[in-house]
Amino acid sequence: MDSIIQVDQERCIRCSYCADVCPTDVIHMGKHGPEDTGNHCIACGHCVAVCPREALNNLKAPLSNQVSIEKMPVLDEKIAATFLRARRSIRRYKPVAVPKEKIMQLLNIARMAPTGGNSQGLAYYIIENPDTLKAITAATIDWMEDLIKNTSPMTPYFTGVVSKYRKTDQDVILRGAPCLIIAIAPKNFLPRGRDNTHFSLAYAELYAPTIELGTCWAGFFEACALSGYQPLLDLLKLPTDMTVTGGLMVGYPKYTYKRLVDRKPLQIIWQ
Numbered sequence: 370m371d372s373i374i375q376v377d378q379e380r381c382i383r384c385s386y387c388a389d390v391c392p393t394d395v396i397h398m399g400k401h402g403p404e405d406t407g408n409h410c411i412a413c414g415h416c417v418a419v420c421p422r423e424a425l426n427n428l429k430a431p432l433s434n435q436v437s438i439e440k441m442p443v444l445d446e447k448i449a450a451t452f453l454r455a456r457r458s459i460r461r462y463k464p465v466a467v468p469k470e471k472i473m474q475l476l477n478i479a480r481m482a483p484t485g486g487n488s489q490g491l492a493y494y495i496i497e498n499p500d501t502l503k504a505i506t507a508a509t510i511d512w513m514e515d516l517i518k519n520t521s522p523m524t525p526y527f528t529g530v531v532s533k534y535r536k537t538d539q540d541v542i543l544r545g546a547p548c549l550i551i552a553i554a555p556k557n558f559l560p561r562g563r564d565n566t567h568f569s570l571a572y573a574e575l576y577a578p579t580i581e582l583g584t585c586w587a588g589f590f591e592a593c594a595l596s597g598y599q600p601l602l603d604l605l606k607l608p609t610d611m612t613v614t615g616g617l618m619v620g621y622p623k624y625t626y627k628r629l630v631d632r633k634p635l636q637i638i639w640q
């Protein structure tokens with residue numbers, strides 16, 4: 370068996386941190402330092418990242434792909450709390466396109482989110498064409514209308530949404546956002562793909578304000594796509610083995626929020 374671990378014996382101080390942090394026990398400490406047990410490596414990169422001496426390389430998570438964080442600033446707790454609390458779902462956007470570089474910035478953070486077993490496994494479709502965005506909204510409304518006719522549990526909620534759209538032509542689904550990020554995954558990767566999507570898009574959502582963007586989860590769109598509504602799927606033209614796992618509207622926020630909102634009281638049970 371070829372080892373995926375390479376140890377620089379000159380640098381290694383046998384601290385065993387690499388073996389200690391490995392989630393799947395790939396590494397154990399042998400006579401001459403870290404050794405590969407042949408267990409399944411999930412390529413999380415922890416063994417390489419925790420090494421205080423850059424003594425370890427892992428062929429599945431190479432040292433050369435990692436970035437040193439020796440000078441990482443520690444976030445002030447109040448700033449961090451305010452930043453997290455100040456995140457808002459943005460439903461009004463300036464009529465300005467989002468540059469591709471900013472979408473790339475967002476997705477390069479999104480792909481760093483945790484995923485079950487480090488499975489990752491998502492791809493992203495970016496929809497910017499205004500006609501396609503309008504058609505997605507129209508298809509989602511048609512789907513809602515069908516459900517209303519068949520009295521679904523969502524009927525009371527959907528009725529208001531559909532009626533507003535029919536009366537005003539306002540984009541009540543994608544909120545007039547100039548860009549929709551759609552996460553997709555292989556169909557046989559559900560439900561893990563959806564879990565991974567939620568973390569990945571949450572990362573994008575939190576990062577967005579730092580590059581002047583605002584976002585909102587496209588839950589109606591996601592539900593419509595996941596229901597398999599064919600007119601919507603026809604618009605997306607996904608490969609047949611792929612499914613939508615989530616959607617995020619993106620654009621420049623029209624308004625800024627002046628206060629932090631509250632939530633329901635914290636419910637907590639100490640055992």
Ligand SMILES: Cc1cc2nc3c(=O)[nH]c(=O)nc-3n(C[C@H](O)[C@H](O)[C@H](O)COP(=O)(O)O)c2cc1C
Binds near residue numbers: 456457458459542585
């Ligand atoms: C999974 C999920 C789906 C959502 N779907 C929609 C949606 O389709 N349309 C919308 O306007 N907001 C949507 N939202 C936003 C929620 O309504 C919003 O998070 C909530 O009202 C709290 O507001 P805040 O995000 O500004 O704190 C969604 C949020 C989540 C987490």
